[in-house]
Amino acid sequence: MPVERSSAGDPARTLELLWRVPADAPRRGPRQRLSIDAVVDVAIDLADAEGLEAPTMRRVAQGLGVAPMTLYTYVPGKAELLDLMLDAVYARMPRTNTAGRPWRERLTAVAEENRALFEAHPWAAAVATGRPPLGPGLMAKYEHELSALDGCGLDDVERDDALTYLLGFVQAHARSAAEAREARRDSAMDDEQWWAANAPLLARVLDPDTYPTASRVGTAAGTAHGSAHSPAHAYTFGLARTLDGLGALIERRVPGAGPGEGRRR
Structure with missing residues (x-):
């Protein structure tokens, strides 16, 4: 396609x-x-x-x-x-006023705003925006989101890189979540029902002695999430790790920034 x-x-x-x-x-x-x-x-x-x-x-x-x-x-x-x-x-996206809050809370708000955008308009996550439409809506969005990195000690290129990194994660999650919704719709079953229907065949063909780690980990994850993949858990886990990665950079620029402090403005 x-x-x-x-x-x-x-x-x-x-x-x-x-x-x-x-x-x-x-x-x-x-x-x-x-x-x-x-x-x-x-x-x-x-x-x-x-x-x-x-x-x-x-x-x-x-x-x-x-x-x-x-x-x-x-x-x-x-x-x-x-x-x-x-x-x-x-242009119509709600923009949270996060002035004075720690950088981690500010970036979490940016991520949540984009997650809500893609939930309301799933098609937007499927568009490749390497050459973005430079209209007033995008520019207002960009200005607002860049302000979430105020006081983090990043130069202009790093600020743009950090925002791109964060939004890339959210867009990738939105695409994965959309695929999961389409799978549920096409199969007329939720993930738990699908796995229950296919578990007997899987038990016959999958030898846990041949794939011991995969069997153990897959069983643990499936039990924890009720399916092989939980979009909600993947978002929470992935966002935390994305912010951890940015935190390592910010900590080098602003020693003592800690888990989300940074300078406040």
């Missing part, structure tokens, strides 16, 4: 749309009765309900009650529309 990526459309036109820059020349023809925001809202609703393949130009036009060709007078194509969708959900 082709990977959807941001900034795949015409860069100049995309930036004009993201920042709502008026066209240089007045548009001929009938007066436009829609808005870019209305187009984006319908596309987001489709993606939330049916996935990233749903908001085609034709489907969005149908949702707006216009002919598909009419939609192209607002947005050139699906690539530009995707950037507008991403920037819109970035």
Whole structure:
């Protein structure tokens, strides 16, 4: 399946749309009765309900009650529309005021904000954003999230690296959680039911003497989580280890920062 990526459309036109820059020349023809925001809202609703393949130009036009060709007078194509969708959900994210709190709490808040974003809009986690849409929503998000690293003694490059590292973990978790939801939906069974149904066959073919460590550890993890994989546990464990890794760097920059103190601003 082709990977959807941001900034795949015409860069100049995309930036004009993201920042709502008026066209240089007045548009001929009938007066436009829609808005870019209305187009984006319908596309987001489709993606939330049916996935990233749903908001085609034709489907969005149908949702707006216009002919598909009419939609192209607002947005050139699906690539530009995707950037507008991403920037819109970035702009609408709640932003926690963590001023004065330890750095570990600030970064945890950033992680939770992005986790909530991907839970509300799972399609956003599936988009490759190596070239992010540089719209007002993204820039406000970036500014807010960088402030969580105030007082940590990091230079500008390290600050960007640290944020990228944290958000990469959250996005990877969101993709894994989405895959787990799809597996439950497709099999019509939760993980516990699936393992119970397959345990008899597994017991016949798996020799614990051949795979002693795998058998022991797998049994312990399955018993603890009720399945081979618990997305909630993986998030909690992984976030703690991600912050531990950043803590090692911050401790070198701000001796005595401890488990999440740092300088407070």
